[in-house]
Amino acid sequence: MIKFKSCVLYLLVFIFFLSSTSYGQPITNAQIVTEKQTEFTGNLLRFKALSEGSNMQYKWSILKDSCVIYTKDYSESNVFEYPVTSEGTYYVGVSIKDGDGNVVTCESQKVSVVDKIKIETPIEPPKVKTAEEIDIENVQAYVNNTKNLSSQTDRLIWVDTAKNMVYIFKGKSKEWKLEKKMVCTDGKDSTPTVKGDFTVKGRAPWLTSYNGKVKAKYKVNFYGNYYFHSILFDSKGTRVVDSRLGKSLSHGCVRLSVEDAKWIYDYIPDKTAVHVS
Known part of the structure; x- marks a missing residue:
């Protein structure tokens, strides 16, 4: 009987011991908070x-472009800081271990690290020049560098018979800037426009042809019987009889639209240099 009572007593003590033993709960709700993306x-x-558990320790690893670049051994700090000196994509992984040896792992969101200087002063792509800009550069280079043209006034005229164009420049020697360009008709093969360097010297509201059959408005002389003037009108000056421009078919004069001929008549002073090529 005594032996039976002793066994019962030992059993009760063992049950009490089991019931009083505390086991740690698994770590729950583990996550990493990232301050910035x-x-x-x-x-x-x-x-x-952030996690729930007891006596937890944290082992941090940081990765750059998916490669581990630093690992910090277990410590009680649940905060991890890392100075970044180069661009790339960074994130961290952490192993969380509690006092009972339970371990969970989790990763942070990725953080893009960029160069502040590049953000504040972005490099602009090179500007692609338009055909118009290239043409302006070329004609200015021709009068300033290739020919080094000068004028007694602040204006300069270049007649390019190969392109049937008249270019008006403003400025001074080596610093001419294109002001206007005009489509013209110059002399045909049998009566070509004179080539060389000349100056403007006189003007009149009308030019009458040698046979009196046609007229032109706003004639401006630059050499002998060579003039800038408008397209052709009839003998009374009331009806346009030839409006063709961009051709080589005149008797040597440089024909322009009425508006362009008037502009030269109004704004180009005598002694302005005229270069014909």
Whole structure:
């Protein structure tokens, strides 16, 4: 009987011992809070681990472009900071271990690290020049560099018979800037426009042809019987009889639209240099 009572007593003590023993709960709700999704080089990346459990320790690893670049051994700190000196994509992984040896792992969101200087002063792509801009550069280079043309006034005229164009420049020697360009008709093969360097010297409201059959408005003389003038009108000057421009078919004069001929008549002073090529 005594032996039976002793066994019962030992059993009760063992049951009491089991019931009074505390087992740690598994770690729950583990996550990493990332302060920013974008950061600048030279700053600190900061991560914080959040979880529920007891006596927890944290082992941090940081990765750049999916490669581990630093690992910090277990400590009680649930906050991890890392200074970034180069651009790339960064994130951290953490192993969380509690006092009972339970371990969970989790990763943070990715953080893009960019160079602040590049953001503040972006490099603009080279500007692609238009055909118009290239043409302006070329004609200015021709009068300023290739020919080094000068004029007694602040204006200069270049007649390019190969392109049937008249270019008006403003400025001074080596610093001419294109002001206007005009489509013209110059002399045909049998009566070509004179080539060379000349000057403007006189003007009149009308030009009458040698046979009196046609007229032209706003004649401006630059050499002998060579003039800038408008397209052709009839003998009374009331009806246009030849409006063709961009051709080589005149008797040597440089024909222009009425508007362009008037502009030269009004704004180009005598002694202005005229270069014909």
